[in-house]
Amino acid sequence: EPEVTQTPSHQVTQMGQEVILRCVPISNHLYFYWYRQILGQKVEFLVSFYNNEISEKSEIFDDQFSVERPDGSNFTLKIRSTKLEDSAMYFCARGQGARNEQFFGPGTRLTVL
Amino acid sequence: AQTVTQSQPEMSVQEAETVTLSCTYDTSESDYYLFWYKQPPSRQMILVIRQEAYKQQNATENRFSVNFQKAAKSFSLKISDSQLGDAAMYFCAYRSALSQGNLIFGKGTKLSVKP
Numbered sequence: 001e002p003e004v005t006q007t008p009s010h011q012v013t014q015m016g017q018e019v020i021l022r023c024v025p026i027s028n029h030l031y032f033y034w035y036r037q038i039l040g041q042k043v044e045f046l047v048s049f050y051n052n053e054i055s056e057k058s059e060i061f062d063d064q065f066s067v068e069r070p071d072g073s074n075f076t077l078k079i080r081s082t083k084l085e086d087s088a089m090y091f092c093a094r095g096q097g098a099r100n101e102q103f104f105g106p107g108t109r110l111t112v113l
Numbered sequence: 114a115q116t117v118t119q120s121q122p123e124m125s126v127q128e129a130e131t132v133t134l135s136c137t138y139d140t141s142e143s144d145y146y147l148f149w150y151k152q153p154p155s156r157q158m159i160l161v162i163r164q165e166a167y168k169q170q171n172a173t174e175n176r177f178s179v180n181f182q183k184a185a186k187s188f189s190l191k192i193s194d195s196q197l198g199d200a201a202m203y204f205c206a207y208r209s210a211l212s213q214g215n216l217i218f219g220k221g222t223k224l225s226v227k228p
Contacts, residue, residue: 033216042218043158045217100208104160106155107156109156
């Protein structure tokens with residue numbers, strides 16, 4: 001069983017459109033992360049989210065991206081004005097325990113046409 | 114900045130045999146965590162094993178074990194009695210203990226298991 005669920009599993013969008021990817025934790029956790037994996041490449045960190053605020057973000061996470069937890073449960077990643085190079089798998093992960101081990105969701109495959 | 118290097122893009126092993134996947138990392142920190150993640154064709158990221166840098170004892174999880182050499186900054190994964198289901202991409206990852214932050218991944222090693 002995944003530690004978090006992600007919806008949709010696959011999203012196809014036109015270049016320039018906005019997409020919202022959702023992450024739903026199975027139980028209540030404070031730490032969440034978004035990662036991206038372009039096909040055939042390594043997994044890259046985007047942003048971490050702690051107690052409803054961004055705690056850390058990478059250079060990739062520019063003004064095109066935003067995260068929020070609108071209802072205290074779902075955790076969303078919004079990508080504005082999508083580009084072809086945004087096509088990737090997007091993973092949500094939650095942190096757990098003193099070591100803050102990260103457990104990943106099944107991912108959302110984003111295809112930008 | 115920390116980096117993680119996996120020098121073997123692909124590896125192959127015979128079913129029931131043992132295989133070792135290599136990982137090296139670069140950091141100036143003394144306290145950190147290291148992980149191996151498995152990514153099967155479904156692309157789900159599955160945590161396989163973890164190692165705390167302050168622990169000298171190598172971590173073991175069933176058929177999976179690591180060889181952690183802190184001075185050499187090496188963290189290899191050994192898979193014993195390989196099974197067909199072990200075929201996947203394997204990613205080595207580093208996380209600083211100073212923050213609750215991000216994992217830094219290597220480029221991965223694609224493991225094939227031959228029947």
